[in-house]
Amino acid sequence: MLRAADVERLLAGVDSAEVAEERLGVVARVGRAAVADALAALRDAGFESLVDLLGIDTGEHVEVTYHLRSYASGQDLFVKTALPYDGELESVWQVYPSALMPERETAELFGLRLSEHPNPKRLLTTDGVPPLLRKDVPVRTPEEFTR
Amino acid sequence: MALDRLTGENSILFARSEQLFDFARRKSLWYLAFGIACCAIEGLMHASGPRFDFDRMGVFFRASPRQADVMIVAGTVNRKMAETVRRLYDQMPEPKWVVAMGACASTGGPFREYPNVVLGVDEIVPVDVYVPGCPPRPESVQYAFIQLQKKIAEKAKERVDAARG
Amino acid sequence: MSDPRYEIYEAGLIGEGMHTPPVLPAGLRRAPGGVDGLRTEHLVVNMGPQHPSTHGVLRMIVELDGEEVVTAEASIGYLHRGIEKVAEHRRYDALGTLMDRGDYVAGIMGELAAALATEQLLEVEVPPKANWLRSLTSELNRIASHLVWFGTFGLDTGAMGQFLYAMRDREALLDILEAISGQRMMFNYVRPGGVVRDLPPGIDAKIREFVDTFENVYLPEHDALLGGNEIFQSRVKGIGVITREQALAFGLTGPNLRASGVKYDVRVDRPYAAYPELDFEVPVGEAGDAWDRYLVRMEEMRQAARMIRQCIDGMPEGPHMAKVPKLIKPPAGEVYAAVESARGETGVHLVSDGSEHPYRFRYRGPSLFALQALEEILPGHLLADVVMIIGSTDVMMGEIDR
Numbered sequence: 001m002l003r004a005a006d007v008e009r010l011l012a013g014v015d016s017a018e019v020a021e022e023r024l025g026v027v028a029r030v031g032r033a034a035v036a037d038a039l040a041a042l043r044d045a046g047f048e049s050l051v052d053l054l055g056i057d058t059g060e061h062v063e064v065t066y067h068l069r070s071y072a073s074g075q076d077l078f079v080k081t082a083l084p085y086d087g088e089l090e091s092v093w094q095v096y097p098s099a100l101m102p103e104r105e106t107a108e109l110f111g112l113r114l115s116e117h118p119n120p121k122r123l124l125t126t127d128g129v130p131p132l133l134r135k136d137v138p139v140r141t142p143e144e145f146t147r
Numbered sequence: 148m149a150l151d152r153l154t155g156e157n158s159i160l161f162a163r164s165e166q167l168f169d170f171a172r173r174k175s176l177w178y179l180a181f182g183i184a185c186c187a188i189e190g191l192m193h194a195s196g197p198r199f200d201f202d203r204m205g206v207f208f209r210a211s212p213r214q215a216d217v218m219i220v221a222g223t224v225n226r227k228m229a230e231t232v233r234r235l236y237d238q239m240p241e242p243k244w245v246v247a248m249g250a251c252a253s254t255g256g257p258f259r260e261y262p263n264v265v266l267g268v269d270e271i272v273p274v275d276v277y278v279p280g281c282p283p284r285p286e287s288v289q290y291a292f293i294q295l296q297k298k299i300a301e302k303a304k305e306r307v308d309a310a311r312g
Numbered sequence: 313m314s315d316p317r318y319e320i321y322e323a324g325l326i327g328e329g330m331h332t333p334p335v336l337p338a339g340l341r342r343a344p345g346g347v348d349g350l351r352t353e354h355l356v357v358n359m360g361p362q363h364p365s366t367h368g369v370l371r372m373i374v375e376l377d378g379e380e381v382v383t384a385e386a387s388i389g390y391l392h393r394g395i396e397k398v399a400e401h402r403r404y405d406a407l408g409t410l411m412d413r414g415d416y417v418a419g420i421m422g423e424l425a426a427a428l429a430t431e432q433l434l435e436v437e438v439p440p441k442a443n444w445l446r447s448l449t450s451e452l453n454r455i456a457s458h459l460v461w462f463g464t465f466g467l468d469t470g471a472m473g474q475f476l477y478a479m480r481d482r483e484a485l486l487d488i489l490e491a492i493s494g495q496r497m498m499f500n501y502v503r504p505g506g507v508v509r510d511l512p513p514g515i516d517a518k519i520r521e522f523v524d525t526f527e528n529v530y531l532p533e534h535d536a537l538l539g540g541n542e543i544f545q546s547r548v549k550g551i552g553v554i555t556r557e558q559a560l561a562f563g564l565t566g567p568n569l570r571a572s573g574v575k576y577d578v579r580v581d582r583p584y585a586a587y588p589e590l591d592f593e594v595p596v597g598e599a600g601d602a603w604d605r606y607l608v609r610m611e612e613m614r615q616a617a618r619m620i621r622q623c624i625d626g627m628p629e630g631p632h633m634a635k636v637p638k639l640i641k642p643p644a645g646e647v648y649a650a651v652e653s654a655r656g657e658t659g660v661h662l663v664s665d666g667s668e669h670p671y672r673f674r675y676r677g678p679s680l681f682a683l684q685a686l687e688e689i690l691p692g693h694l695l696a697d698v699v700m701i702i703g704s705t706d707v708m709m710g711e712i713d714r
Contacts, residue, residue: 023432024646048560054661054674065661067648067676071560071576076648098563101388101684124389124713125263126227132263132397139260139401181362183369184391184710185416188460189497193486196479212362228369228390231361251393257413260401261394282497 002026002075010045014038027078032090035081039066039095046070047077050096055106057135058082062110064089066099083112085134091117109133163310169303172216172242173296179215180208181235184222186249186282191221194285206292212238217295219288220268223251223258229271236272244299246291247274250281257281354382357695361390367464367702368709370683376695384690384698386683391713399673404430404640405503407673411660412498414675415711418457420449421653422711423502428584428649429662430504433642440586441630442506447586448623449492449501450651451616452519455526456485457654458613461706465606466538468703469547474538481530484522491515505636516624527617535610548602552701554689555600562685565678566656567612568705571597571604578652589626590619602704609706641668655679655706677711 004019007026011017016031017038030038052067066079083089089112093100104123107114111131114120130137154160182191195201195208209215212235224232236245247268250256255266268274275298276291360371369390375382395410402410407430411422424446431438459478466474486496491512493501501508538544554564559572569576577594579587595611597604644666650659656678663672682705690698 022646024648049563051563051565051657052659052661052674052676054672054676056663056672067661071574074581078648096563097561097688098681098684101680119385122389124227124392125225129226129263132261132394137262139397140262145255145259145266179362184393185413185497187368188417192460192463192475193479193483196483197476198480198483223391223393225390225392227392228361231390235362257409258393258395258398261398264393284496 002073002077007042007077010041011038014041024078025076027080029080029082032081032083032087035066035079036090036092036095038079039068039092042068042077042079043095046072047075048072050092050098051076053099053102053106055110055112055133057110057133059135061085062087062112064106066092066096086111086113088113088115090115093117163307165303165306165310169299173299175205175207176217176244176292176295177207177209177215178217178219178246179212179235179239180210181212181218182221183224183228184251186221186252189221189282189285190219190248190278190288194288199285199289201289201292204289204292212236213240215239216242217244217246217292218272219246219248220252220272220274221248223256224265224268224271225263226265227263229265232268233271244275244295245272246276246278246288246295248278248288248291249283250279253277253279359698360387367707370702370707370709370712372698372702374690374695374698379694379696381690381693381695381698384687386687388683388709388712391709393713395675395714396673399670399675401669403668404642404670407660407670408502409498409500411675412500413710414677414714415653415655415658415679415708416497417460417708418453418654419497419499420446420453420502421651421658423499424450424585425649425651425653425658425660426662427502427504428651429647429660430640430642432647432649433645433662433664434504434636434640436505436634436636438506438634439631440628441510442632442634443586444623444627445507445511445632446502447590448620448627449489449499449507450585451619451623452485452489453499454616454654455613455620456482456489458609458616459485461609461654461703462534462538465703465706468699469538469544471538471541471544474534477530477534477537481526484525488515488519488522491518503633503636504640506631506633508633510632511627519620519624523617523620527614531610531614531617539606539610545603547697548606548700548704550599550601550603551693551697552602552605552689552704553600554685558685558688559600562688563681564656564685565681566652566654567605567608568656568678568682568685570595571608572600573598578650578657582650584649584651586623590622592619602700605704605706639668641666650676653678655708655711656682658711675711675714677708677714679705679707679709680712683707683712 004021008019014034014037018029047068047070049069051069054065056063061082064081068077089107108122109132247253252268255264258264276294278287278291355376357374361369371387373385399410407426408423411426412419415422459482463475463478490496493499554572556573559569575596592615595608597608642664646663648661650657659676661674665671
């Protein structure tokens with residue numbers, strides 16, 4: 001069983017990292033400047049696969065979650081960081097290539113800018129579509145979709 | 148052909164060309180193999196599979212829009228897809244028909260709230276037959292084709308009547 | 313001539329020697345400078361979104377040097393319909409209907425992932441019978457899903473007959489699933505707290521009959537007709553190799569990961585439903601090529617048939633639904649639940665704020681990650697193999713675009 005203390009030891013070299021055991025599992029919260037370092041350290045420690053990458057609009061900022069997994073020990077780990085709206089999402093594709101498309105998707109649907117990404121184009125929608133997964137973008141009302 | 152039995156062997160039939168063409172069109176509606184979403188599994192794959200056997204109605208799939216008569220819009224169309232649907236429709240030769248299969252193609256279906264989804268494919272292309280259901284059963288699609296055949300026959304009759312004056 | 317269309321003539325696409333027609337002996341036609349002397353250019357070929365073998369609305373943009381793929385890019389989003397956004401405006405018991413339409417060939421597994429996540433939030437214990445029913449329907453659906461893959465993979469190789477045989481088997485399966493759940497494809501059978509209804513009377517015999525025929529007649533038939541076909545084997549063996557390292561780096565799961573030699577199966581490593589009590593094997597490949605992916609999936613169908621028989625034999629008595637309030641309002645929290653769907657790990661990352669609607673609903677589809685790996689492994693293959701490799705990874709556009 002993965003303990004918070006183990007992850008804290010792995011992230012010793014990364015500044016402003018807080019590790020806690022939550023309902024989700026072990027969650028490490030790092031500052032947005034330290035994400036690449038933290039992920040590189042964790043990958044070297046055996047978390048060889050990025051299973052998922054998602055954004056959550058908390059109402060104050062966009063929280064980006066990296067879901068890591070080590071197949072050797074069967075452990076999952078969640079790394080979270082907070083980005084301001086219209087902030088910059090720094091690509092981690094050099095550490096985890098599987099981040100390529102989820103990053104494009106998250107940046108597009110939450111209105112973030114991608115940096116250091118080899119292909120920072122839109123992925124799912126056409127130009128001019130607002131960041132749809134943000135809470136301030138409403139869905140259609142019944143008046144709009146009934147004809 | 149059954150006509151043989153009515154008129155006897157080696158007989159000569161007189162018909163208006165419109166009527167003949169429409170007879171042929173009605174019995175060989177080739178559809179475009181173009182599945183967008185879930186409905187494609189039911190409406191294109193299962194309907195042409197061994198149990199429902201679309202071929203016996205003269206309905207067969209074509210991979211190219213240039214050879215197709217009918218477009219079955221089987222699935223949700225979003226803003227990115229809309230352009231492609233329209234372009235495929237424009238590529239099909241006249242006369243051509245469109246079947247909007249399922250709730251998504253008819254009205255936007257379960258995803259109608261999402262701003263990126265087109266509220267029914269009739270905003271992009273003219274639709275001849277709507278098929279309700281999510282997804283409709285293969286039988287419904289076959290029924291839609293029977294309705295389409297009726298529609299074509301009626302059109303032909305109208306034209307012939309108009310020509311007679 | 314400043315027209316860009318004529319630039320290729322000015323740029324000397326035709327080799328130097330061609331400009332001065334040489335005197336050739338009568339009857340001989342050849343490029344005097346040799347073929348190497350001809351200058352060629354890369355060709356960009358667009359496949360899709362309407363293409364008979366891209367399995368839905370996938371669009372691959374492939375750059376070719378002759379017949380060899382130099383780079384490949386997947387352009388997706390043609391089926392993006394906002395499952396994640398719409399889910400924020402649905403109640404918890406209706407999440408399954410959206411998951412059905414995500415991975416539309418393996419609906420039960422998607423529903424199960426959403427139900428497991430909701431149950432984690434609610435901290436509900438599911439009655440044993442519901443667990444067994446969930447496993448039973450999941451495995452039935454797994455065979456149905458693999459049969460679609462099998463049929464379309466056959467079509468990709470040019471074996472039209474396979475598709476018809478696969479559809480024949482699938483019809484028999486859909487009859488059973490329809491009798492259990494009431495719908496052929498969008499089952500909406502698994503709900504938070506259990507399953508919506510018990511097995512109808514007399515279905516046991518029908519399932520047993522199907523499994524017997526499937527194991528003894530259909531599956532050997534498929535194996536002999538497609539897998540035993542020499543043309544098929546020479547077309548799939550050795551192409552589309554995904555190494556173990558690549559599979560891990562690109563986040564592959566499910567049969568694609570196992571074909572590359574990583575023995576990871578959610579059913580075994582993070583058991584859910586009745587899988588801890590079932591006896592089954594997890595097939596693992598070695599080379600990670602298209603042929604291994606074929607073998608792994610065929611073996612999975614065999615194991616699924618085994619599990620179905622065990623589920624019917626060992627089905628416990630009791631209620632099929634736990635006590636769950638009509639209007640589900642789980643406490644605030646964040647959970648992740650995963651199931652082994654037919655394509656890999658289908659996960660649901662659910663954030664609740666205590667209201668009746670989810671705050672954030674993330675659908676982790678395994679096909680998205682398989683598609684990313686395709687961009688990496690396609691270069692170096694021939695154009696004709698591109699279709700085969702896409703077919704072998706069994707990508708499903710519904711869960712890629714969501």
